[in-house]
Amino acid sequence: MLHKRLRLIAVPVAALALPLTVAAGFPAHAAGAAPSGKAAATTAPCLADATTLLGDLDGDGHRDKISNPGLTGTKMTIQWGTANGSFGPKQAVSALLGAKKGEVATAAVADFQRDGKLDMVVNLVTPADGDDPSTARVADYRPGPLKRTNLSSAKSRHLDIGDHGEAQQLRIANYGGDAYPDLAIRNNAGDGTLDRDVRLTNPRSGPGNYDYDLQVKYGEFGTTSEPPAMPVDGWKHFYKPCS
DSSP: OHHHHHHHHHHHHHHHHHHHHHHHTSOTTTTTOOOOSHHHHHHSOEEEETTEEEEOSSSSSSOEEEEOGGGSSSSOEEEOBOTTSOBOOOEEHHHHTTOOTTOEEEEEEEOTTOSSSOEEEEEEEOOOSSSSOOOOSEEEEEOSOOOTTTOOOTTOEEOGGGTSSEEEEEEEEOOSSSSSOEEEEEEEEETTEEEEEEEOEETTTEEOOOOHHHHHHHOEEEESSSOOOOOSOHHHHHOOBOO
8 A cells, every 4th residue: 555655646746847847948038038138239229420320220130330421311321230240331322222313312310219220211302403392202211120222111101301392401300309319301492492391200100290380399491591500419319329
């Protein structure tokens, strides 16, 4: 009888040991462990200098280099990052966007929705040769990640920056006083008029459409001889220097 009692006790002990052994064989993430956050920290946007932003544009987990001479958005270049921390050759945003002969490409880059992915606003237009402004051929908000080949986005949508005049510059700005980057547009409204148009960011959807009240509050009107002031420290409001 004693022998049988010992066998009855041994069976449940072995059964209890089995799930413990199986659970120990799973990878840590399958057992419910939270990500360390190290990858997010290494790709977080930061400023290499006043006109150069480092951050992940294509979603590969490596920082890319976005250079924006003069902060106007008209001469922007991208150098794609590599696994060893180096950067590839400069590529003009105008070429990546497929700008046609005579067109001017303008772009602005920021993490507009603060989801950890850099986004881009793009505008392609042939400058007007008269008093009336030209209409943009392309005017998009392109949430990241973007394709390296043509800067396209799976969630791209039309943005009305090309519908209310001819966008000449795109700049990052801080109008709402919150954590979300906004957009400033130097806009040729026609007949020698230059405006500073604004698009404030909606946290859920990115830069919004034209709003008259916001334009009155944050915009500015000027002329070709006295153009409106444009922000020069937009990136600095949202990104710290790279360590």
